[in-house]
Amino acid sequence: xxxxxxxxxxxxxxxxxxxxxxxxxxxxxxxxxxxxxxxxxxxxxxxxxxxxxxxxxxxxxxxxxxxxxxxxxxxxxxxxxxxxxxxxxxxxxxxxxxxxxxxxxxxxxxxxxxxxxxxxxxxxxxxxxxxxxxxxxxxxxxxxxxxxxxxxxxxxxxxxxxxxxxxxxxxxxxxxxxxxxxxxxxxxxxxxxxxxxxxxxxxxxxxxxxxxxxxxxxxxxxxxxxxxxxxxxxxxxxxxxxxxxxxxxxxxxxxxxxxxxxxxxxxxxxxxxxxxxxxxxxxxxxxxxxxxxxxxxxxxxxxxxxxxxxxx
Amino acid sequence: xxxxxxxxxxxxxxxxxxxxxxxxxxxxxxxxxxxxxxxxxxxxxxxxxxxxxxxxxxxxxxxxxxxxxxxxxxxxxxxxxxxxxxxxxxxxxxxxxxxxxxxxxxxxxxxxxxxxxxxxxxxxxxxxxxxxxxxxxxxxxxxxxxxxxxxxxxxxxxxxxxxxxxxxxxxxxxxxxxxxxxxxxxxxxxxxxxxxxxxxxxxxxxxxxxxxxxxxxxxxxxxxxxxxxxxxxxxxxxxxxxxxxxxxxxxxxxxxxxxxxx
Numbered sequence: 001x002x003x004x005x006x007x008x009x010x011x012x013x014x015x016x017x018x019x020x021x022x023x024x025x026x027x028x029x030x031x032x033x034x035x036x037x038x039x040x041x042x043x044x045x046x047x048x049x050x051x052x053x054x055x056x057x058x059x060x061x062x063x064x065x066x067x068x069x070x071x072x073x074x075x076x077x078x079x080x081x082x083x084x085x086x087x088x089x090x091x092x093x094x095x096x097x098x099x100x101x102x103x104x105x106x107x108x109x110x111x112x113x114x115x116x117x118x119x120x121x122x123x124x125x126x127x128x129x130x131x132x133x134x135x136x137x138x139x140x141x142x143x144x145x146x147x148x149x150x151x152x153x154x155x156x157x158x159x160x161x162x163x164x165x166x167x168x169x170x171x172x173x174x175x176x177x178x179x180x181x182x183x184x185x186x187x188x189x190x191x192x193x194x195x196x197x198x199x200x201x202x203x204x205x206x207x208x209x210x211x212x213x214x215x216x217x218x219x220x221x222x223x224x225x226x227x228x229x230x231x232x233x234x235x236x237x238x239x240x241x242x243x244x245x246x247x248x249x250x251x252x253x254x255x256x257x258x259x260x261x262x263x264x265x266x267x268x269x270x271x272x273x274x275x276x277x278x279x280x281x282x283x284x285x286x287x288x289x290x291x292x293x294x295x296x297x298x299x300x301x302x303x304x305x306x307x308x309x310x311x312x
Numbered sequence: 313x314x315x316x317x318x319x320x321x322x323x324x325x326x327x328x329x330x331x332x333x334x335x336x337x338x339x340x341x342x343x344x345x346x347x348x349x350x351x352x353x354x355x356x357x358x359x360x361x362x363x364x365x366x367x368x369x370x371x372x373x374x375x376x377x378x379x380x381x382x383x384x385x386x387x388x389x390x391x392x393x394x395x396x397x398x399x400x401x402x403x404x405x406x407x408x409x410x411x412x413x414x415x416x417x418x419x420x421x422x423x424x425x426x427x428x429x430x431x432x433x434x435x436x437x438x439x440x441x442x443x444x445x446x447x448x449x450x451x452x453x454x455x456x457x458x459x460x461x462x463x464x465x466x467x468x469x470x471x472x473x474x475x476x477x478x479x480x481x482x483x484x485x486x487x488x489x490x491x492x493x494x495x496x497x498x499x500x501x502x503x504x505x506x507x508x509x510x511x512x513x514x515x516x517x518x519x520x521x522x523x524x525x526x527x528x529x530x531x532x533x534x535x536x537x538x539x540x541x542x543x544x545x546x547x548x549x550x551x552x553x554x555x556x557x558x559x560x561x562x563x564x565x566x567x568x569x570x571x572x573x574x
Contacts, residue, residue: 030397030398030399031392031393031394031396031397031398031399031402032393032399032400033393034389034390034392034393034397035389035390035393035394035399035402035405037386037389037390038386038387038389038390038409038449038453039390039405039408039409041382041386041445041446041449042409042412042446042449042450043408043409043412045442045443045446046412046415046420046446046447047412048423049419049420049423049424049427049443050415050419050420050423052422052423052426052427053419053420053422053423056422056423056426063422063425063426063429064429106332109332110329110332110333112314113314113325113328113329113332114329115314116314116315116316116325117316117322118325118326118329119326124329124330124333126557126558126561127333127336127337128333128336129557129564129565130336130340130554130557131336131339132568133503133507133553133554133556133557133564133568134507134550134553134554135506135507135509135524135525135549135550135553136507136509137507137509137525137526137528137529138524138525138527138528138546138549138550138553139339139343139546139550140528141528141532141539141542141543141546142339142342142343142346142543142546143339145342145346145539145543146338146339146342151342152338152342186335186336186339189336190336191568191569194565194568194569195569198569212315218314218315218316222314243414243416246416247416247417247418249418249509249510250509250510254509254528254529267418268416268418268510271418271419271421271422272418272421272510272514275421275422275425276421276425276514281422281425281426284421284422285422285423288418288419288421288422291416291418291419292415292416292419295414295415295416296411296414298414299413299414
C-alpha cells in the first residue's frame with residue numbers, strides 16, 4: 001500500500017510528550033495514510049451513490065436522456081399513492097417476521113439437539129449448512145420445479161394423504177409469498193443454527209449443572225437458562241434478518257418475478273422493475289431513499305434495544 | 313443441552329433431528345434428480361458442450377479474486393490504522409464508514425447505472441467489482457478492527473524500539489498474527505462475491521463477461537422448455553461451492569459467523 005510518511009524527527013522533549021500520548025493512542029505516529037485508501041473508496045463510492053440517488057429521486061428521468069425533468073417531490077407523492085409500493089412494504093414486513101421467527105426457533109432447537117449426545121452430528125451439521133453457501137440464483141430454478149404442479153411439494157403432499165392441498169404454489173397469489181419464505185428459511189437456518197451452536201458453547205456448564213441440581217427439566221433449562229444466554233445472538237440475528245428482508249431480491253425476482261399480480265413484490269424487485277426494466281430511474285431512486293431510511297432506522301432501533309437489554 | 317437418561321428418549325431425539333434435517337436435503341435431491349431426467353447424465357455433456365461454462369467460471373473467479381484482493385488490502389491497512397496508530401478524529405472516520413454498513417445494494421442501482429454508463433464501464437467486471445468491494449468493506453473493517461484491538465500494542469512498540477519502521481512492523485509483526493481473521497475475511501468475501509446476483513445482472517449484458525449466478529438464466533434462454541439442462545447447469549454451478557465448503561468446513565462456518573456477528 002502507500003508508503004507512510006512518518007515523522008522520525010523527535011527531539012528529546014517531543015519524545016517524552018509523545019510517550020504520554022502513546023499510552024492513550026497506541027503510538028504517536030500518524031496513521032491517516034493507512035486508513036485513507038479504504039475511507040476514500042467506501043465513502044467516495046457509497047456516499048456519492050446515496051447523494052446521487054437523492055438527487056435523481058427529484059427527477060423524471062430514464063437514466064440515459066441528456067435532459068431530465070425536475071419534478072421536486074413528485075416521485076414521492078406518486079410513490080405514497082402507489083398501491084404496489086405499499087404492498088411491497090407489507091410483504092417485506094410479513095416476510096421478516098415470519099422468516100425470522102421460524103429460523104430462530106428451528107436454528108435454536110437444532111443447536112440444542114446437536115449439543116446433546118446425538119449420532120452423526122457432523123453429517124447433520126453439514127446438511128443444514130450447505131444451503132447457506134449456495135447462491136440463491138443457482139437454486140431458483142430448482143425451487144420453481146419443486147413448487148410446480150407436478151413438482152416435489154405436491155408429490156409429497158399426495159403421498160402423506162394431503163393431496164387436497166396440492167396446487168401450483170407459485171401461480172396462486174395466496175401461497176406464492178409463503179412459498180418464498182420457505183425457500184429463505186431453507187437457505188438461512190444453517191447460519192442461525194451455527195451461531196446458536198457457538199453461543200451455546202459459551203454458556204457456563206456450572207449454570208446448567210445448577211439447573212439440573214434444582215431438578216429443572218430439559219425444557220425448563222432450555223427456556224430459562226440457555227435461551228437468555230443466547231440473547232446477544234438473537235439480537236444480532238434480528239438485525240441481520242431485518243436488513244436481509246429489506247435486501248430481498250434474488251429469490252422473488254428469479255422464482256416469481258414479483259408476481260402473480262405483485263403478490264411477491266419486494267422493495268428490491270420493485271426498484272429493479274421501475275429503474276432498470278421500465279427506465280423510470282427517478283421513481284426507482286425515490287423508493288431507494290425510503291429503503292435507505294428504513295434500513296438505517298431499523299438498525300438504530302435494534303441497536304438501541306440491544307444496548308438497553310444489555311444494561312438491564 | 314438435552315440430558316437424556318432413558319434410551320427411548322435418546323432414540324426419539326435422534327429421530328427428531330433426522331426429521332428436521334431431511335427437508336434441507338430435499339431441494340438438492342430434486343436438483344440432481346431433475347438434472348438426470350430425460351437423457352440422463354448426457355444433459356451434463358450437452359450443457360458442457362455449449363462451451364460457456366468455463367467462461368462463466370473464469371469470470372466469477374476473476375470477480376471474486378479482485379473483490380477479495382481489494383477488501384483484504386484495504387481492510388488490513390485500515391484496521392491497523394484504526395486500531396494501532398494515532399489519527400486525529402479517528403472515530404469520526406470510523407463511524408462515517410460504519411454508517412454504510414446496512415446499505416442494501418439495490419439502493420446503489422440507479423446512480424451506479426448512470427455513472428457506469430457515462431464512464432463506459434457498463435458491461436465490464438470493474439462495474440461489479442468496485443461496488444461489491446465497497447459494500448463489503450465497512451463490515452469487514454469492523455470485524456478486523458476488533459481483531460486488531462486484541463493484538464497487544466506492546467508488540468508494536470517493541471518492534472519500533474528495535475528500529476523497525478511502521479511498514480516493517482505491520483508486515484513482519486502484525487500481519488502474521490492476523491491469519492485467523494484473514495481467512496474468515498477471505499471466505500466471507502468469496503461467498504458474497506461468488507454468489508452475488510443483482511449487480512452482475514444489471515451490469516453484465518455480454519455473455520462473454522457473465523458470471524456463474526447468471527448461468528441458469530442463460531440456459532433458460534437456450535432451452536426454454538428443457539428443465540433438465542437448466543438443472544444440469546445448476547448442479548455444475550453448485551458442486552464447486554459444496555466441495556469448497558466440505559473441504560474447508562471450519563473456515564466457512566467461522567467466516568460466515570464472523571460476518572453475522574459484531
